[in-house]
Amino acid sequence: MKGLLDVSEARERLEAGGLRVTSQRLLVLQILARAEAHLDAEGIYNLAREQGFHVSLATVYRTLSRLKETGLVDQRFFGPEHKREYYEAADKAEHYHFVCLSCGKVVEVNTPRIAQARRELAEEYGLVLAAACTCFEGYCAECAAESGKGKARGHGLAAVS
Amino acid sequence: MKGLLDVSEARERLEAGGLRVTSQRLLVLQILARAEAHLDAEGIYNLAREQGFHVSLATVYRTLSRLKETGLVDQRFFGPEHKREYYEAADKAEHYHFVCLSCGKVVEVNTPRIAQARRELAEEYGLVLAAACTCFEGYCAECAAESGKGKARGHGLAAVS
DNA sequence: TTTGCTGCAAATTGTTTGCACTCAG
DNA sequence: CTGAGTGCAAACAATTTGCAGCAAA
Numbered sequence: 364m365k366g367l368l369d370v371s372e373a374r375e376r377l378e379a380g381g382l383r384v385t386s387q388r389l390l391v392l393q394i395l396a397r398a399e400a401h402l403d404a405e406g407i408y409n410l411a412r413e414q415g416f417h418v419s420l421a422t423v424y425r426t427l428s429r430l431k432e433t434g435l436v437d438q439r440f441f442g443p444e445h446k447r448e449y450y451e452a453a454d455k456a457e458h459y460h461f462v463c464l465s466c467g468k469v470v471e472v473n474t475p476r477i478a479q480a481r482r483e484l485a486e487e488y489g490l491v492l493a494a495a496c497t498c499f500e501g502y503c504a505e506c507a508a509e510s511g512k513g514k515a516r517g518h519g520l521a522a523v524s
Numbered sequence: 525m526k527g528l529l530d531v532s533e534a535r536e537r538l539e540a541g542g543l544r545v546t547s548q549r550l551l552v553l554q555i556l557a558r559a560e561a562h563l564d565a566e567g568i569y570n571l572a573r574e575q576g577f578h579v580s581l582a583t584v585y586r587t588l589s590r591l592k593e594t595g596l597v598d599q600r601f602f603g604p605e606h607k608r609e610y611y612e613a614a615d616k617a618e619h620y621h622f623v624c625l626s627c628g629k630v631v632e633v634n635t636p637r638i639a640q641a642r643r644e645l646a647e648e649y650g651l652v653l654a655a656a657c658t659c660f661e662g663y664c665a666e667c668a669a670e671s672g673k674g675k676a677r678g679h680g681l682a683a684v685s
Numbered sequence: 686t687t688t689g690c691t692g693c694a695a696a697t698t699g700t701t702t703g704c705a706c707t708c709a710g
Numbered sequence: 711c712t713g714a715g716t717g718c719a720a721a722c723a724a725t726t727t728g729c730a731g732c733a734a735a
Contacts, residue, residue, distance in 0.1 A: 383689060383734055404725080419692045424725060426690095443655065445606040446700095446724065461651055472645050480637035481660070488633055489665035490622055494604070497658045499642065504650035544709055544714060565700080580717045585700060587715095607699065607725095691732075701722070708715080 380433030387418045391426045395436055395452045401460075401469055403447040441469055441498055461499040465506035472499070541594030548579045552587045556597055556613045562621075562630055564608040602630055602659055622660040626667035633660070 373392040377384045394410050395402065402410070408423045427450055430436040439449045442462045459477065461470040481492045502510070534553040538545045555571050556563065563571070569584045579587075588611055591597040598614045603623045620638065622631040642653045663671070 385690065385734075387691075417692095421693075421726080422691055425727095428726095440601075440606055440657070443657075445601055445657070448724085461645065461649070461653075464654060470649065470651070472649055472651075474641045474645055476637040476641035476644065477658075480635045480641075483637065484622070484633050484635055484660065485662075488622070488631065489668075490631070490633075490660070491663040491668040492622075492660055493625060493662035495658070495660050496601070496606070497638075497656070499645065499651070499653055499656050501646075501654035502652040507650075507652040546709075546715060548716075578717095582701080582718075583716055589701095590715095609699085687735090689732105689734080691730105693729095695726105695728085697726070698724090699722100701720105703720085704718095706716080708713105710712095710714095 376433075376435055380429075380435060382429055382433060386416075387422050388426050388430070390416050390418060391423060391430065392435065392452075395450060396454075398451070401439070401441065401449045401451055403449050405447075407450070439498070440496065443500055459497050459499065461501065461503075463503040463506055464500055465502050465510065468503055470503060537596055538594075541590075541596060543590055543594060547577075548583050549587050549591070551577050551579060552584060552591065553596065553613075556611060557615075559612070562600070562602065562610045562612055564610050568611070600659070601657065604661055620658050620660065622662065622664075624664040624667055625661055626663050626671065629664055631664060 370389060370393070373389050373396075374384050376392070377388055382388065390411055391407055394407050394414075398410075400406075404420065404423045404427060407427075408418065408420045411418045411423070427436065427438070427448075431438050431450075435453055436450045437453045437455075439451065439460060441447075441449055441460055443464070457478065458471045458473050461472050462468070463470070477495055477497050481495055484490055485492050501507075531550060531554070534550050534557075535545050537553070538549055543549065551572055552568055555568050559571075561567075565581065565584045565588060568588075569579065569581045572579045572584070588597065588599070588609075592599050592611075596614055597611045598616075600610045600612065600621060602608075602610055602621055604625070617634075618639065619632045619634050622633050623629070624631070638656055638658050642656055645651055646653050662668075
């Protein structure tokens with residue numbers, strides 16, 4: 364599923380977006396394409412360093428912002444506090460994210476309801492929907508089983524956006 | 525719809541939450557209850573000042589955080605950059621928010637699909653959902669009509685979380 | 686060569702925190 | 711009286727930006 368992006372393909376994609384092909388951009392693209400986890404700017408920066416490459420954090424930020432504009436990467440928010448921006452390669456199918464408040468695990472989930480909501484809202488309110496920000500929080504199956512042991516953990520079910 | 529919260533009711537709610545009743549907390553609660561727009565900490569702070577009351581911004585933040593824990597207010601994120609936290613009184617029915625990328629207007633919208641998604645995801649993946657963060661972005665009917673004039677504005681329909 | 690890109694460090698911005706003081710209970 | 715709450719200023723953390731040098735095209 365991942366790692367689909369080789370150097371020449373990345374190069375093409377950059378050119379298609381009207382961006383200069385620099386080693387830093389190829390690097391960021393490849394790190395994202397191969398990433399097993401969801402990364403924020405600092406995560407990308409650290410991975411780059413670990414792999415012996417040189418980029419500045421500022422460049423990572425600037426690159427991510429260009430790549431996002433160009434549609435090469437998607438930017439997401441996870442967790443209750445949307446303090447960090449996470450990124451993923453934009454070549455994946457529609458999906459959403461669930462974060463376990465206990466173990467921090469991010470689970471990619473799938474539901475047709477969001478797209479459905481968008482269509483219906485567009486229709487009902489006359490809106491032109493450009494994007495939807497959706498993420499779910501709670502307890503993953505394992506954590507729920509462990510701490511709950513059968514009794515439902517009565518959480519506020521608060522809406523956080 | 526708004527302004528339901530009078531002083532004595534606010535007092536009761538604070539006590540029920542185990543919080544001390546201070547003038548600052550009553551003030552924040554009332555500002556939120558009467559708010560016509562969605563406010564962030566600074567907005568609340570400014571409104572308080574305008575009305576001749578004294579609170580520090582730090583206290584507004586601390587108060588909001590307590591009120592949120594107690595379930596008296598809900599915290600939301602709007603717009604593409606989730607930099608600011610917005611708050612609203614927690615006594616409203618389930619609803620979601622749409623922000624117009626052109627005029628900035630926030631439209632409260634309603635859809636049963638999110639709750640439906642939560643139920644289905646809980647079932648399908650064995651998750652215990654505690655909260656969902658959902659917001660929509662795009663162009664409101666007026667702005668779309670004005671700038672689009674019929675032709676569909678081909679936006680990326682990017683997912684922003 | 687001519688812009689766009691990069692690195693570095695400094696600046697921004699929304700939010701949090703330490704500490705001494707105050708007031709609700 | 712006593713601890714929770716407050717104000718102020720300083721601290722934080724994620725992200726952005728100014729500027730001089732560098733390198734794609």
